[in-house]
Amino acid sequence: MSRSNARKNILNAVRHSLGVTDTDTVREKTVAKRLKAHKPNLVPEIAKVSGKKAVALISEKLEGQGATVSHVDKPDQIPERIAEYLRENNLPAEFRTGDDSMLSQIPWSKASSLTRHTGRGQGDDAVTISRADTAAAETGTLFLTSGADNPTTLNFLPDTHIVVIRAKDIRGSYEDAWNILRKAYKKQGLPRTVNLVSGPSRTADIEQIIVMGAHGPRRLHVIIVG
Amino acid sequence: MKPTSRAFKSNASRALRDEPLKSALSGIKHGFVANRARARANLPEFEDLRDEARAVKEHALAHLDLYLEAYEKKVQETGGQVHWAASAEDARAAILKICRDAGAKTVTKGKSMVGEEIAINAYLENAGITPVETDLGEYLIQLRHEPPSHIIAPAIHLTKDQVEADFRKAHTDLPSARTLEEPEQLVAEARAILREKFLAADVGITGANLLIAETGTSVIVTNEGNGDLTQCLPRVHIVITSIEKVVPTLEDADTILRVLARSATGQEFSTYTTLTTGPKREGDPDGPDEYHVVLLDNGRSEMLGGVFRDMLRCIRCGACMNHCPVYGAVGGHAYGWVYPGPMGAVLTPSLIGVEEAGHLPNASTFCGRCEAVCPMRIPLPKMMRHWREREFENGDTPTLYKLGLKLWAFAARRPAIYHRLTGIVSPLLSRLGRKGRFSSMPLAGGWTRYRDLPAPQGKTFQQRWRERDGQ
Ligand code: SF4
Numbered sequence: 074m075s076r077s078n079a080r081k082n083i084l085n086a087v088r089h090s091l092g093v094t095d096t097d098t099v100r101e102k103t104v105a106k107r108l109k110a111h112k113p114n115l116v117p118e119i120a121k122v123s124g125k126k127a128v129a130l131i132s133e134k135l136e137g138q139g140a141t142v143s144h145v146d147k148p149d150q151i152p153e154r155i156a157e158y159l160r161e162n163n164l165p166a167e168f169r170t171g172d173d174s175m176l177s178q179i180p181w182s183k184a185s186s187l188t189r190h191t192g193r194g195q196g197d198d199a200v201t202i203s204r205a206d207t208a209a210a211e212t213g214t215l216f217l218t219s220g221a222d223n224p225t226t227l228n229f230l231p232d233t234h235i236v237v238i239r240a241k242d243i244r245g246s247y248e249d250a251w252n253i254l255r256k257a258y259k260k261q262g263l264p265r266t267v268n269l270v271s272g273p274s275r276t277a278d279i280e281q282i283i284v285m286g287a288h289g290p291r292r293l294h295v296i297i298v299g
Numbered sequence: 300m301k302p303t304s305r306a307f308k309s310n311a312s313r314a315l316r317d318e319p320l321k322s323a324l325s326g327i328k329h330g331f332v333a334n335r336a337r338a339r340a341n342l343p344e345f346e347d348l349r350d351e352a353r354a355v356k357e358h359a360l361a362h363l364d365l366y367l368e369a370y371e372k373k374v375q376e377t378g379g380q381v382h383w384a385a386s387a388e389d390a391r392a393a394i395l396k397i398c399r400d401a402g403a404k405t406v407t408k409g410k411s412m413v414g415e416e417i418a419i420n421a422y423l424e425n426a427g428i429t430p431v432e433t434d435l436g437e438y439l440i441q442l443r444h445e446p447p448s449h450i451i452a453p454a455i456h457l458t459k460d461q462v463e464a465d466f467r468k469a470h471t472d473l474p475s476a477r478t479l480e481e482p483e484q485l486v487a488e489a490r491a492i493l494r495e496k497f498l499a500a501d502v503g504i505t506g507a508n509l510l511i512a513e514t515g516t517s518v519i520v521t522n523e524g525n526g527d528l529t530q531c532l533p534r535v536h537i538v539i540t541s542i543e544k545v546v547p548t549l550e551d552a553d554t555i556l557r558v559l560a561r562s563a564t565g566q567e568f569s570t571y572t573t574l575t576t577g578p579k580r581e582g583d584p585d586g587p588d589e590y591h592v593v594l595l596d597n598g599r600s601e602m603l604g605g606v607f608r609d610m611l612r613c614i615r616c617g618a619c620m621n622h623c624p625v626y627g628a629v630g631g632h633a634y635g636w637v638y639p640g641p642m643g644a645v646l647t648p649s650l651i652g653v654e655e656a657g658h659l660p661n662a663s664t665f666c667g668r669c670e671a672v673c674p675m676r677i678p679l680p681k682m683m684r685h686w687r688e689r690e691f692e693n694g695d696t697p698t699l700y701k702l703g704l705k706l707w708a709f710a711a712r713r714p715a716i717y718h719r720l721t722g723i724v725s726p727l728l729s730r731l732g733r734k735g736r737f738s739s740m741p742l743a744g745g746w747t748r749y750r751d752l753p754a755p756q757g758k759t760f761q762q763r764w765r766e767r768d769g770q
Contacts, residue, residue, distance in 0.1 A: 090604025193584040212568035269572035278436035289524025
């Protein structure tokens with residue numbers, strides 16, 4: 074069956090089952106309206122937080138899901154914090170990031186022991202650092218977007234993934250987080266990939282026993298700035 | 300795969316004698332079931348969210364033609380392609396063509412139940428292309444040439460020892476003296492082996508938990524991150540999915556995601572939820588050059604117009620099988636095709652025909668737990684009854700069974716006889732059943748071989764009701 078025929082046949086079969094025609098303007102209007110309105114459905118109470126409360130909630134949730142969280146006041150404290158974290162975990166003082174503007178402006182030389190590589194993730198990366206655009210505190214969920222700033226491969230190839238997020242970018246609900254992305258990507262639509270990350274990689278496929286680091290990072294460390 | 304659903308009865312009795320299987324399935328109660336209960340208790344709005352999730356899907360299904368068109372338009376605008384496939388055969392052919400055009404030798408795969416439904420692996424293999432399952436559970440069953448036994452935990456029927464034995468058999472390049480006793484060691488070995496495959500693959504195939512019409516996005520939900528490595532490393536990304544997965548907006552996706560992980564594993568949210576829109580953009584250092592969505596119908600458009608329409612709301616969370624006493628006793632393979640448990644009992648006859656799978660709806664005690672936990676409030680027992688009625692009308696029911704039913708129906712329509720009979724039989728059974736249970740009983744060996752039959756206690760309901768009225 075040719076492709077266009079398959080399309081027509083399936084859509085016709087759907088319409089036949091629904092008992093509708095393809096000229097029903099009322100249905101068309103209903104759909105067009107819904108697609109435009111972005112109306113939230115029920116948002117749980119727990120997600121209705123902002124500011125300090127959102128920061129506290131996201132920290133609690135992430136830690137409950139096997140990630141670790143630390144806080145710094147200013148971006149220029151990040152290198153020291155990362156150097157410390159890598160030492161504590163016996164990890165090499167070496168990492169990779171993308172071209173993210175915030176990460177690029179950090180005075181990495183402040184922690185002279187650190188070596189920064191840039192570019193997309195490699196199969197043998199030990200540590201990578203990304204910045205999250207936004208986050209939803211309700212389930213401790215970081216929103217990371219693809220592109221040269223924060224290549225997606227950095228989120229999945231390393232053994233240890235460090236994610237930096239500004240406190241002011243943290244929201245309570247997924248709905249609020251989408252609105253940040255909708256605003257940021259108004260013209261071009263969503264980036265190729267949006268990763269919602271809520272902890273380190275895990276599997277329970279062998280006898281339902283949870284093991285960290287199935288294919289993605291074994292460790293997820295989140296640094297909240299501000 | 301060739302269905303063996305016709306043989307449910309013998310499949311099931313084999314499963315009941317399978318000790319490793321019994322031990323593997325025994326973990327469900329303390330795992331999935333307990334975790335779901337906790338997640339539900341921790342979210343006061345959970346029941347209301349179930350209603351909202353159902354409403355989202357009902358709305359989407361009632362306007363499915365229009366949302367599919369809107370979705371397709373967005374996929375195309377963002378540089379992707381949609382391939383409509385009426386049947387499993389069409390979907391397989393579309394996927395093979397994309398792989399051939401890409402000159403693919405190896406294909407990595409994220410977990411996809413639609414992929415299982417169309418049996419894509421065997422098809423690609425026959426065409427000289429090597430598919431590699433990357434979800435740990437799927438990898439395990441691929442090594443064993445088995446179908447999944449659960450829709451979210453495909454290897455739930457296996458024990459650690461079986462996995463160790465399989466790894467020793469398959470990974471012959473590794474030193475035979477290595478220790479593989481702990482799950483951590485097994486996972487580390489699979490990780491190292493599959494990492495190479497991820498980096499070498501020409502095409503990555505994933506499924507989709509949801510499609511979003513507003514943005515032309517496909518969504519996958521995983522804990523391992525394998526689906527992500529499958530789709531961000533190779534040059535071509537294929538999504539194999541089906542028409543009922545589309546929802547209108549990101550907000551609608553949120554609602555479904557809020558009930559999905561909680562119902563499935565009992566997590567509040569899965570580790571990775573990934574939204575994918577088109578191929579890589581200009582200037583992106585990673586991501587595929589091509590993004591294809593193969594959109595399968597395979598009987599779903601027809602279901603939309605009949606009594607099984609509610610089944611199209613299913614989000615494949617697995618809660619119904621986790622809570623099903625029949626599934627818990629026989630496991631998923633007894634159901635004989637790719638979808639097991641209560642959802643499989645309803646869906647399978649719709650997809651492969653009532654002649655093949657008409658027995659499955661009998662694999663139920665009608666206890667109603669599946670419907671009680673289904674996040675999409677699908678009336679699974681009612682739909683299993685629909686199939687039973689059809690089977691009965693088609694004359695596919697065994698003669699002895701029919702005779703029994705006729706006798707019962709004769710008595711049931713004559714209350715006086717019915718009450719007299721139950722009034723005699725019930726106290727008799729109660730006296731015969733020592734300690735309140737029968738461990739064997741003539742004509743009920745099928746039941747009592749694997750579990751006790753409770754003996755009736757005291758008087759019948761009708762007798763007690765009359766006494767109560769008399770008070
Ligand atoms: S029928 Fe309901 S409970 Fe079962 S898998 Fe589908 S959505 Fe989940």
